[in-house]
Amino acid sequence: MCGRSRCSLGEEQVARAAGTSRWADRQLYRPSHNVAPGAATPVVRVASDGERQVQSMRWGLVPSFTKKDEKPDFWRMYNARSESVAEKPSFRRLVPTRRCLVLTQGFYEWQKEKGGAKQPYYIQLASPEGGEEEPLVMAGLWDVWDGPEGPMHTYTILTCDSSKRLEWLHDRMPVILRTREAQETWLQPGDNLGKLLHMCVPYNGEDLVWHPVTKQMNSPSFQGPECCKEVKKPSAKDFFKPRSAVAASPKVKEQGKLEFNQEPGKAGSSQRDQQGQQAQQAQQAAIKDEQGVKTEAGSAGLPAQTDVQQTAAAAAVNADEPPADRQQAAVATTAGRQAAANQAAEKQAAEAAPKQQEGQQGEPQAAAGASPASGQKRKQPAGSSASKGSGGSGGKKGSAPGSASKKARPAGQRPISHFFSKG
DNA sequence: CCAGACGTTGTT
DNA sequence: GTCTGG
């Protein structure tokens, strides 16, 4: 997933989705069509008394072991790869007891276009016909940090591979807990790690829909309701080629066609009963299949997650943008489902093969995690050595973060606090 | 023993 | 906090 979501849910909607009206730190939440890490949104967790409660938490995990005088970095751990969450030191300690449900209405993803431009898309659940918008619930982990302004609750969103339907747009997506049962399972205390991780699979239901949105929302400060509204995606072809040229060019085909994603409530409802539900069943199946399966918490390996994922994926009949990758029509029958799943699993195995260097199979994920390719530290102060100032006063080093963010701000409204390290 | 890291994404 | 590295 990326780093932007939407949550403008009202108090009642939150209560309904959460199954409780108990809400801690409610005042921290500001409904927003353009949520970025650092902002507080409603999250459901189990309170110390065992009851579930909503709590406003900031997006972007700030681990409890963060030093008090350290500046919290909401961007470092705003996502957690579900495939490795049980092994990563920063996350695995949270898995047993710090799971939570992240309430959203949808999320944003940027499609990279040729030329470097990026088109933002909004992804959400299609509302049932005539029904009310249903929140999109993501799997998360939370922690609390004892910072200079008191305890701060933060969360991270688990990610997984993209579903078949979405992989044209991006290769990762949030773990979506589509059913009440799945949500309950994720939230409830328990030590069946295998069961939990089996739930972390791409959601491929037909009721997950998308459309392009205005690039205005690229700016984190843009908060208008236009953020999530559908726009016509401008076609480069139409833009640059006069119609005569288009006709004259045999190579330019039907690519610029403006096709929209199915609209919430449009033709979706009957299909939802088929494929959306099927994906739902897959997730439920994951729960059932894992009951009784004992996965020792200590073991490094994760259970194969592909079967469930692909079962759902097999149901994909794509529409919209995606270059109609030659996808086979899905077989909706139970019998065909298994076949399709196997087929898909095979395909994935084949694709994984050439990628061996990434260390996907065999031994512990740790190997992959330790891959030097992606491991990069970027902590060093810019031009700490010499930069440009010849004999100067140290330039920005001296005035660093403090003065930089010392903008005057209307009292009372403090969206995101700034925390400075002591100098 | 102490010190230091602890992460994901995207890009090229 | 917990693990790895020196």
Added chain:
DNA sequence: CCAGACGTTGTT
């Protein structure tokens, strides 16, 4: 994730 800044001197 994307946007926006990226600096010093001198004067009041």
Added chain:
DNA sequence: GTCTGG
């Protein structure tokens, strides 16, 4: 380019 801010 690179870092900071939301």
